[in-house]
Amino acid sequence: MQFSFHNPTRIHFGQNQIAQITREIPSSAKVLVLYGGGSIKQNGVYDQVTQALSRHKWGEFAGIEPNPSVETLDRAVAMVREQGFDYLLAVGGGSVIDGTKYVAAAARYEGYGWDILEGKHRVREALPLGAILTLPATGSESNAASVITRTATHEKRSFYAPAVHPKFAVLDPSVMRTLPERQLKNGIVDAFVHVCEQYLSHNDQALVQDGYAEVLLRNLKQLAEQYDQHETPQWRENLMWTANQALSGLIGAGVPHDWATHGIGHELTAQFNLDHAQTLAVVLPALLRELQPQKESKLRQMGKNVFGLSGEALAERTIEAIEALFQSLGVKTRLSEYAINRNDIVTQVVPALADHGTLPMGEQRNVDLACCEAILLRAV
Numbered sequence: 001m002q003f004s005f006h007n008p009t010r011i012h013f014g015q016n017q018i019a020q021i022t023r024e025i026p027s028s029a030k031v032l033v034l035y036g037g038g039s040i041k042q043n044g045v046y047d048q049v050t051q052a053l054s055r056h057k058w059g060e061f062a063g064i065e066p067n068p069s070v071e072t073l074d075r076a077v078a079m080v081r082e083q084g085f086d087y088l089l090a091v092g093g094g095s096v097i098d099g100t101k102y103v104a105a106a107a108r109y110e111g112y113g114w115d116i117l118e119g120k121h122r123v124r125e126a127l128p129l130g131a132i133l134t135l136p137a138t139g140s141e142s143n144a145a146s147v148i149t150r151t152a153t154h155e156k157r158s159f160y161a162p163a164v165h166p167k168f169a170v171l172d173p174s175v176m177r178t179l180p181e182r183q184l185k186n187g188i189v190d191a192f193v194h195v196c197e198q199y200l201s202h203n204d205q206a207l208v209q210d211g212y213a214e215v216l217l218r219n220l221k222q223l224a225e226q227y228d229q230h231e232t233p234q235w236r237e238n239l240m241w242t243a244n245q246a247l248s249g250l251i252g253a254g255v256p257h258d259w260a261t262h263g264i265g266h267e268l269t270a271q272f273n274l275d276h277a278q279t280l281a282v283v284l285p286a287l288l289r290e291l292q293p294q295k296e297s298k299l300r301q302m303g304k305n306v307f308g309l310s311g312e313a314l315a316e317r318t319i320e321a322i323e324a325l326f327q328s329l330g331v332k333t334r335l336s337e338y339a340i341n342r343n344d345i346v347t348q349v350v351p352a353l354a355d356h357g358t359l360p361m362g363e364q365r366n367v368d369l370a371c372c373e374a375i376l377l378r379a380v
């Protein structure tokens with residue numbers, strides 16, 4: 001095993017921690033606050049931000065949509081350049097934070113920002129940014145990844161750059177009270193699949209990473225089972241911290257990663273506008289069935305250590321347990337439940353996957369186009 005691990009995001013966790021941004025953002029900075037559809041004006045977050053920035057120079061950019069589009073974000077890039085903002089503050093879920101990372105990088109690049117998503121420009125510098133998280137799910141608040149959509153061409157792509165790692169993140173679980181239940185359930189699924197992408201591989205030697213991944217998976221299973229407590233502070237705190245830890249780098253250090261579920265899922269969002277987590281709940285069980293031989297040993301380990309299973313056909317029953325967990329939250333596990341059929345897969349999704357040049361995917365780089373098609377057809 002070999003890795004370098006550094007997570008530079010300072011985390012302020014708990015109620016009333018938004019006030020910390022006064023000290024986190026240099027007083028000389030000119031701050032652009034970026035947010036989405038306006039829920040922050042209903043749950044008191046916007047008021048707390050304006051209060052905390054009362055001595056800073058600042059402006060705002062609203063309207064970053066779920067699955068943020070480069071078309072919207074380029075308007076923020078232009079605003080940054082025209083008005084000389086030099087610090088960005090993302091206030092929202094993964095979409096706003098990812099979008100802000102793109103703005104931070106594109107504002108420091110002379111060419112067309114989409115080059116970053118196509119790998120034509122490697123991001124080495126970006127404006128500094130901080131994040132106030134309003135939806136626990138993606139871990140974007142303390143990682144260096146960003147996923148952006150180009151609406152015009154139905155493309156959803158990602159980039160990774162240490163330069164866009166947030167300087168700080170505020171995780172106040174009380175802001176979750178205005179979250180629609182669909183988003184809360186999506187958050188559990190998304191965090192669960194993030195852990196699986198880093199844990200369910202052929203590697204079974206990393207005791208720290210595996211042990212911590214199993215704790216996170218058991219937490220998420222328990223939070224799903226105790227969903228009736230989702231309005232309690234303890235439930236919210238545990239989900240927010242678990243979802244953060246699921247993708248903050250530690251469990252993925254030095255171990256093989258998969259991410260094929262995400263790669264295929266992004267295509268389903270780009271084509272059919274499904275929520276990110278909805279695509280993951282459909283793809284993961286199908287992918288695990290298709291690739292069961294290479295993941296057999298880890299699936300058995302997960303069955304024992306996460307679901308408390310034993311006996312025959314352990315790997316298969318583990319996949320069934322994952323599927324049942326998603327279903328218990330009311331998150332669908334079949335494409336046909338979204339009225340997507342075999343013909344849609346063959347004529348729309350498979351050609352799009354072929355076009356976007358991200359193949360082969362997976363921990364062993366064996367998820368090629370034929371394998372993607374087999375996974376998607378299993379998922380119908």
Ligand SMILES: NC(=O)c1ccc[n+]([C@@H]2O[C@H](COP(=O)([O-])OP(=O)(O)OC[C@H]3O[C@@H](n4cnc5c(N)ncnc54)[C@H](O)[C@@H]3O)[C@@H](O)[C@H]2O)c1
Pocket residue numbers: 036037038039043065066067068092093094095096098134135136137138139140143145146147175176177178179180183186187190247276
């Ligand atoms: N950067 C990463 O590491 C990473 C990882 C996984 C997924 N992603 C990406 O993140 C995006 C999904 O992000 P997400 O799941 O956090 O959802 P989101 O940010 O898209 O938000 C979903 C909806 O919830 C609303 N919302 C957010 N907080 C709210 C609150 N407190 N009250 C009421 N409504 C609220 C938003 O306005 C939006 O309508 C996708 O584009 C996905 O591909 C990024």
